Amino acid sequence: MASAPAAGPVIRNEFRISATQLKTGSASWQDSLKLKRKKPAQLLSGSVSDTLKIASSDAIYTADLLKSPTGSLYNILTGRLSGLYTNQSSGEPGFDGAALQLRGQSPLMIIDGIPRSVTLLDPEEIESVTVLKDALATAMLGVRGSNGALLITTRKGFNGKRKIAFTAQTGVQQALKMPDFLNAYDYANLYNEALRNDGLAAKYSNADLEAYRNGTDPTGHPDVNWKDQVLRPAAPISRYNLNVSGGGDATRYFISLENFNQGGLIKESDANKYSTNSSITRYIVRSNIEVDLDRQTTLGLRLFGRIMNGTEPGGTVTNIFSSLINTPNNAYPVFNPDGSLGGVQQFTNNIYGQATAAGYQATYNRDMIADVSLTRKLDSWAKGLWVRGMASYFASASQRTMRNKTFATYQYTGTGYRVFGVNGDQSNASTVSQNNRQVYAEFSAGYSNRFGANGIDVYLAANSDTRSIDGDLDLNYSGISGKLTYDFNKKYIAELAFGMNRSNRYPKGTPLGLFPALGLAWNIYQEDFMKDSWLKDLKLSASYGKTGWDKAGYYVFNQYYTDASGLGYVFGATPATVNGVTESTLANPDIRWEKSDKLNIGLQGSVLNQRLAFDVQYFNNKYYDLLMQRGRNSAVLGNDYPDENIGINRYTGADFQLKWQQQSGNFSYFIGGNASLVKSRVIYSDEVFQQYSWMQRTGQAVGQPFGYIAEGLYQTVDAGSVAVTGYTPQPGDIKYKDLNNDGIIDQYDEAPIGSTKPLFFYGVTLGFNWKGLDFSALLQGVENRNMLLTGNSEWEFQSNGFGQAYPFQLDRWTPQTAGSASYPRLTAGSNVNNHKTSSYWMHSGDYLRLKTVELGYTLPMRISRKIKLDNIRVFANALNLFTIADFDRVDPEVKPGSYPIQRVINGGISIKL
Structure with a gap:
């Protein structure tokens, strides 16, 4: 009998585990086999087995999620899912989540079938994380399907003996990479040189330089390592989880409690009775319960609650790290x-x-979530028929309390002090920074049965998703969706899916958008001619469909005016009838959602008695009706032009997975990898007329950086030397390529800079299990990635000539180092020629990280049973253990001036009874 699905329009039928599906980063070979032996309904809801799966997807499971000692789910996913690219730009507690791109787009997040963004989850409460890549996988999302989706399924109870699990772990964090700064002597020496290059007198005398060198005057000639003064060398991190699961014939339950603590790197003072460090403390409770009201009716109740408190200094973490690179x-x-x-x-x-x-x-x-569902099987009407109703409520509120103080600073003059600022009393203010609510309702029905060699599975749903975001008018998505799967003898499969919906951010009368997708699959291994083949589980699949993306904005189809104070909008009025108002951006009454056409072709299989498995997916996605301003608009209008549905981009590429797993006696091991190649191209953007082909953004990669092409440094200059308009080049300045040969460097010489190759990213997992000892590791890397460094993070003496300088600037151009210098001649403040966006400041962002390592030992059962426990495992793991980068002066993901990514060394114990 087919099982009814869990909540939501897209989580049924999509993903299964078979010998051919690759679980990157699997905890062990045995764990993989245990999952494969489970019935499909035990893994994910729905009735279509992996044999009938067509949609492109990839998934990881609880055991993999627990290997990363981090508070952000997004950071755990790095390198583990094909097609999913991550970039973590900060390590600040509570704000350290990586940005995600799925085949070049920012995916929608779905928790238990309902779109919502709650990224700071407890990995113990998650059963699986799945990426939905192609049009068939996301068709039922309709107007929210173009970017793909990240599907999180939480754990459920089961019919069996109660299981109690407790995990305690604690570790230390260290900054992975921080920029180095010049000491006072080198700084003063280079500053004098910069002033001389600018034709100005030196600032520091020989006596000043000597005082900086020998440190005899720490007040008048200080040499302060500010990193050491304000940052700790390490900070603590810990997580504790207790969960209980089980059930009987009528009730199944999973309950989880978590406490997570992450300290920060900011030093504190004993003079304060409060914490000024950056840190977070988080508590999460999860309760998933299913109750069979009778043999045909099941009531589901999922509850989630989270409390997260954080602190930071009154000067703010952002300002402190900014000051480090400016002082x-x-x-x-x-x-x-x-x-x-x-x-x-x-x-x-x-x-x-x-x-x-x-x-x-x-x-x-x-944060609070409550999901209630009621499912009724209608086998008395037709075997395999069911209906289901579901309602969900989500509320999120954030409050910031600011207890700031001003403080005075003093300059010692030798005879007295100059005072800057005042020592003020503590101010007290509180603001509600976020107050969001979501009400989701859905009614669905399905039918699944077989008639001889013919199998059919039907699913239909109608849903409404209403969101209240702070003080804005409600945002509502509503519509219907469905899916029909047919197979003949489980050999030939066809699937049709659709979503028909829209949001209320479009003009009244806008029809629902229709987003259909079709998929076909052929289980080649079931053909008679394949019975004795060395290829096993060989399947060919393809899908094509149209998807949508809601990006209209806040009622942009209405023309409005803003009052002089900027406090509100005035609809339906004109400047003649309202005093002190300004006309805002022009309205677009014809605005529509963005769209995409997606093609996906996949081939998967296994060889060598299923020990070696592979999966290859090719995609070709055209995104059109993209919202953007016309590049050829005119300022004569006196107003900003609206976004219009005019842009076209194309993304092509492939996802690869390969895995080997084998067992011999008590020893088992696995090694696997996933890799993705993503190429993008701007097809149309209504850009302004470009006089030369190299200036055109159309035809280039989406987001391709442009600038001047550097050809090294001038060693000598003459009357024919070219430079930026109005600037006279000097020896040691950056020499740029004059693309149009007009003798000057200007906008006509801007061209693509950095790598123009497709982005390539990958992850490699390996591990073994032997007599209770288990080991696993994940290596993750990126190729063809650009990293442009400018301003205070790269250039000398910024901030009006008073800014920081770096050790790599010691290798600047001088007449003595002309042949080997790697940095231009120094200047104090901005240099109109050297400080341009150019290939000189574009660095390789390629890197390879040992992302996670874990070593664990499970005590023999005879020992744990003696103390009435089912299982005891001790473990040690590490996050971001080391990095190999083409450009290793800075962290490849975090630019100078930001809170650094953390290296974590962690240990713990897991007890099950």
């Missing part, structure tokens, strides 16, 4: 002789004061 080591001392905070006119905000004397800020986040 030279010789700017001012941390403390003056009398213990007051140091400062000077150019730098009045002491960084240590920002961290410890500016008060603190606290955040309070509360």
